[in-house]
Amino acid sequence: MTLMSASPTPSTRPEPTSAQVRRWRRYLADEQAEGAVYRYLAARRDGEEREILLGLADAERRHEQHWRDLLGDRAGKPQKGALRTRLLGFLARTFGSVFVLALAQQAEQRSGYGADEDATDAMAADERVHGEVVRALATRGRERMSGTFRAAVFGANDGLVSNLALVIGIGATGVSAGTVLFTGIAGLLAGALSMGAGEYVSVRSQRELLEASTPDPDAHHVIPDLDVDTNELALVYRARGMSAQEAAEHAAGVIARVAAGHGMPDRAAQAYEEIGNGWPAAISSFCFFASGALVPILPYIFGLYGLPAVAVAAALVGLALLGTGAVVGVLSGAPPLRRALRQLGIGYGAAAVTYLLGLAFGTNVM
Known part of the structure; x- marks a missing residue:
């Protein structure tokens, strides 16, 4: 049976060329700059979006460590990241808008890790996933x-x-x-x-x-008086496109909700707000x-x-x-x-x- 050789450790890795060292330093600087972009964006948000952006910043920090491990004593003084990444950091720190997320999405898509033998497969995969995460965040902003x-x-x-x-x-x-x-x-x-x-x-x-298609807002007041055995409410949901079983289950849930005093959600008001x-x-x-x-x-x-x-x-x-x-x-x-x-x-x-x-x-x- 042939055993697969393990990846070389820093002590057994061949001496890097000067071109490799320059590339690793550039990657390290870019990862630091990209992490800063996500932290700046997170500082302007709260809740779930803030947590997601901080998670991306943590991932960039792991990538930083990979290049630090390869460089060892050759890391030298911290360098500046690429001009576009530094510009992105300035925009994120100053504005923090959907424009910055859209630009960050493009930056993640340009990652060269997939073709670099010194980057791990996990890092290349991370960058692809980061692009999708940023795309989803930017989509939220575009929709707003x-x-x-x-x-x-x-x-x-x-x-x-x-x-x-x-x-x-x-x-x-x-x-x-x-x-x-x-x-x-x-x-x-x-x-x-x-x-x-x-x-x-x-x-x-x-x-x-919308007004013509919205259910009568006062119709739910009669729900407590419905005959549970015949449940006319199920016919309403069947008319709206549900199957007989789905309509019966949904109607039972609505009756239980109203009986418990929770009322009905006002979806019409939300729809009016979205239309403007x-x-x-x-x-x-x-x-x-x-x-x-x-x-x-x-x-x-x-x-x-x-x-x-x-x-x-x-x-x-x-x-x-x-x-x-x-x-x-x-x-x-x-x-x-x-x-x-x-x-x-x-x-x-x-x-x-x-x-x-x-x-x-x-x-x-x-």
């Missing part, structure tokens, strides 16, 4: 801010693209700078009002649909669209006209589109640069079409 984020990004992006397209399309026809400016202002107001009204109708429609109110949603959508639509007309407000105004407007909108695209990329866990360039391409593509149409149907005089 999903409504506001959607309104902010899509409202501002729509304002940027639609008003840039309108302004340079009208400008390409050869009309005066004043006409372009007032057209842009009209586009800002029309679009913002449309966005606000649409958001209000959307939220109100959701609430009305129509007016705040409408106002925020109006403001986000207007803020984006203002950017393309800024050159005309400050007296520019013709091609210089078009160029400045396109440049300002381009920067804003890169920003919104990068934010989308960070929060979605995707490469920010790729998402930023996608936003830029879509925005410039729409604007180019209207500009060419303006040239085709206008006087061709700027």
Whole structure:
């Protein structure tokens, strides 16, 4: 029978090369920096999320010890981690937001332990699992801010693209700078009002649909008077999609709960809270669209006209589109640069079409 050889201990391990020592020191510094990120994030949270983040920090500390054991006396003075990890630590210490969790998720996914023979299989597996843990925490944050984020990004992006397209399309026809400016202002107001009204109708429609589908809040008062042997309540749950056995068991549990004086949970109130109110949603959508639509007309407000105004407007909108695209990329866990360039391409593509149409149907005089 062949015996498997044990992993070499520090005393029997071959003398490391200088390249290995440098790599181990870099790994040690990165693990220290990543552990600090999780501790900073934990300090801004409480309850279960705090415990999870501290657990991740403890895991990074175990990884630190692995590299310390390999380095021994060669560890030297503490080094700084990678620039992106140190930047992540600054953001975690200063803000502690879902953006930091999204960036930490990307950092865990970039771990090179899987291809490094000096890292254990357990460490490589840890890093993969850490990525999933951070992904789950970031998802919680995304869900909490999903409504506001959607309104902010899509409202501002729509304002940027639609008003840039309108302004340079009208400008390409050869009309005066004043006409372009007032057209842009009209586009800002029309679009913002449309966005606000649409958001209000959307939220109100959701609430009305919920009201139509929500059980009568007073119906549970008659539960103590039901005939337990026939149990009409089970028919209610069967009508809602349960099987006969599931409905009977659930109805029996509800009757027992009400008989014990515990009452019924108010799930409708929670659902209404999640949907929100129509007016705040409408106002925020109006403001986000207007803020984006203002950017393309800024050159005309400050007296520019013709091609210089078009160029400045396109440049300002381009920067804003890169920003919104990068934010989308960070929060979605995707490469920010790729998402930023996608936003830029879509925005410039729409604007180019209207500009060419303006040239085709206008006087061709700027």
